[in-house]
Amino acid sequence: MDSVVILCMIAKMKAIIPQPPLLQQSQTWQQALSEMVTCPHTLLTMLDLDPMTVPWQWDQGFPLRVSKSFISRMQKGNPFDPLLLQVLSTPIESQLDKAFSCDPLEESDYNPVPGLLHKYPSKVLLTFTSSCAIHCRYCFRRHFPYQSNNPGRKGWDSALDYIRSHNEIVEVILSGGDPLMANDESIKLFIQQLQNIPHIKILRIHTRLPVVIPERINHALISNLSSSRFSVVLVYHINHPNEIISSIAQGVLRLKQHNITVLNQSVLLKGVNDSLVCLKNLSISLFEAGILPYYVNLLDPVQGSKHFFVDIVKARQLQQDLRAALPGYLVPKFVQEMPHRLSKTALDLIP
Ligand SMILES: *Cc1c(COP(=O)(O)O)cnc(C)c1O
Ligand code: SF4
Numbered sequence: 001m002d003s004v005v006i007l008c009m010i011a012k013m014k015a016i017i018p019q020p021p022l023l024q025q026s027q028t029w030q031q032a033l034s035e036m037v038t039c040p041h042t043l044l045t046m047l048d049l050d051p052m053t054v055p056w057q058w059d060q061g062f063p064l065r066v067s068k069s070f071i072s073r074m075q076k077g078n079p080f081d082p083l084l085l086q087v088l089s090t091p092i093e094s095q096l097d098k099a100f101s102c103d104p105l106e107e108s109d110y111n112p113v114p115g116l117l118h119k120y121p122s123k124v125l126l127t128f129t130s131s132c133a134i135h136c137r138y139c140f141r142r143h144f145p146y147q148s149n150n151p152g153r154k155g156w157d158s159a160l161d162y163i164r165s166h167n168e169i170v171e172v173i174l175s176g177g178d179p180l181m182a183n184d185e186s187i188k189l190f191i192q193q194l195q196n197i198p199h200i201k202i203l204r205i206h207t208r209l210p211v212v213i214p215e216r217i218n219h220a221l222i223s224n225l226s227s228s229r230f231s232v233v234l235v236y237h238i239n240h241p242n243e244i245i246s247s248i249a250q251g252v253l254r255l256k257q258h259n260i261t262v263l264n265q266s267v268l269l270k271g272v273n274d275s276l277v278c279l280k281n282l283s284i285s286l287f288e289a290g291i292l293p294y295y296v297n298l299l300d301p302v303q304g305s306k307h308f309f310v311d312i313v314k315a316r317q318l319q320q321d322l323r324a325a326l327p328g329y330l331v332p333k334f335v336q337e338m339p340h341r342l343s344k345t346a347l348d349l350i351p
Contacts, residue, residue: 027215028215028218029209029213029215029216029218032067032068032069032213032215033067033133033213035067035068036065036066036067036068036133037064037065037066037067037068037071038063038064038065039064040056040057040058040064040088040089043064043066043071043084043087043088044056044088046071047071047074047075047076047077047078047081047084048076048077049077049079054079055090055091055092056088056089056090056091057089057090057091057093057094058089059089059093062089062135062139063089063135064087064088064089064135065087065132065133065134065135066087066134066135066212067133067134067212067213069212069213069214069245070083070087070134070211070212070243073242073243073245074242075242080271082239082240082242082271082272082273082278083240083242083243085137085269085271085272086136086137086138086239086240086269086272087134087135087136087137088137089137092307093137093304093305093307094304095306096303097303097306099301099306109339109340112162113155113158113159113161113162114155114158114159115127115128115155115159116159116162116163117175118162118166118169120342120343121168121169121342122168122169122170122171123169123170123171123172123173123204124162124163124166124169124171124172124173125173125175126159126172126173126174126175127175127176127177128174128175128176128177128179128182128190129176129177129178129179129181129182130176130177131176131177131178131181132176132177132178132181132208132209133178133181133208133209133212133213133216134208134212136208137304137305137308138267138269138299138302138305138308139302139305153186153189156190156193160193160194160197163194163197163200164197167199169199169200170199170200170201170202171200171201171202171203171204172194172200172202172203172204173204173205173206174203174204174205174206175206176206176207178207178208178209179205179206179207180205180207180209180210180216180221181209184218184220184221184224187221187224187225188220188224191203191224191225191228191230194230195228195229195230200230201230201231202230202231202232202233203225203228203230203231203232203233204232204233204234204235205232205233205234205235206235206237206265207234207235207236207237208236208237210234210236210248210251211236211237211238211243211248214245214247214248214250214251215247216251217251217252217254217255222254222255222258222260225255225258225260226258226259226260231261232259232260232261233260233261233262233263234255234260234261234262234263235262235263235264235265235294236262236263236264236265236291237264237265237266237267238264238266238282238286238291239266239267239269239272239273239282240272240273240278240282241278241281241282241284241285241286244285244286244288244289248289249288249289249290252289252290252291253290256290261292262290262291262292263291263292263293263294264286264291264292264293264294264332265294265295265296265297265332266282266293266295266296266297266332267296267297267298267299267308268296268297268298268299268310268315268318268334269299269308269310270307270308270309270310271307271308272308274310274314274318275318276318276321276322276325279296279318279322280322280325280326283322283326283330283331283332284326284330286330287330292329292330293330293331293332294332294333295332295333295334295335295344296315296319296332296333296334296335297335297336297337297344298310298312298315298334298335298336298337298347300337312336312347312350315334315347316334316347316348318334319331319334319347319348333346334346334347334348335347336350
């Protein structure tokens with residue numbers, strides 16, 4: 001028996017250990033997190049796909065991780081389901097290409113203290129946690145040395161000292177990993193400390209957790225965010241309209257009732273969302289859920305993600321077509337992250 005099968009058996013055995021009874025509607029995000037699917041064999045079987053014929057591979061460094069809720073939005077029997085493609089590791093990832101590196105953004109140049117990225121003058125990005133509720137195969141942070149670069153609670157002090165001493169910074173962006181993997185108590189403590197720095201006006205959180213586990217938008221989080229003096233912005237990460245379900249919209253509504261702005265960024269991914277119809281439907285579905293499209297990012301050339309790459313010519317065409325197909329406020333900005341620039345670069349401005 002090979003190791004994959006054994007691991008799957010262990011996963012299955014865990015699944016039959018009796019769980020405390022819980023009402024479906026009162027499931028907490030931590031409970032959903034503890035029931036994540038991590039075995040490709042299990043995932044494919046849940047989707048009525050044959051693990052013997054659908055190509056997949058076991059990636060120990062960046063293993064499968066996906067919530068049951070996200071899986072329930074995948075189409076059964078479809079090996080090309082756009083949500084499945086985002087999470088299932090396939091052998092194609094192992095084809096190396098020199099143009100696709102482990103630090104494509106050369107971010108290590110802008111890392112003044114552990115966990116802090118200060119690349120653009122007015123804002124800093126703090127890697128608040130090192131884990132995520134989903135492992136996205138195209139993720140540009142998959143090779144990031146989180147273990148050595150995760151500030152943790154102790155590291156907050158040096159990050160906060162740095163932010164305090166740079167009064168050109170107006171906005172602190174929590175990133176990760178997924179910052180909402182932190183518990184509500186940690187988020188509350190961090191906000192309390194950050195509020196003592198007068199030049200910080202805006203708190204932004206980049207997160208995919210409320211997409212993958214909608215229960216994450218709970219009372220404690222809303223209360224911690226809305227009771228701060230900051231203008232608060234949540235930037236969700238949704239790539240395909242099939243990811244949007246009503247419980248996401250319900251969470252957004254509660255956030256908006258507390259004056260919290262919700263935006264979305266997507267990554268342009270070949271085979272997932274690189275068509276006019278898909279991107280148009282995405283913008284409309286986002287808006288219906290109360291979310292405004294913000295960015296469509298060109299894929300960062302990270303090792304293992306080449307098969308998702310959409311070139312700039314096609315990306316530009318898609319943006320142009322979207323402008324004709326949608327109200328202007330529903331056309332996201334198409335941008336590329338380029339090393340050594342003072343902001344993200346709009347595709348229109350790249351010759
Ligand atoms: C994208 C990014 C930001 C935020 O940029 P906006 O254009 O304001 O969304 C900040 N810091 C880093 C390092 C980034 O990559
Ligand atoms: S949730 Fe975000 S940071 Fe985490 S793996 Fe996905 S894209 Fe990467």
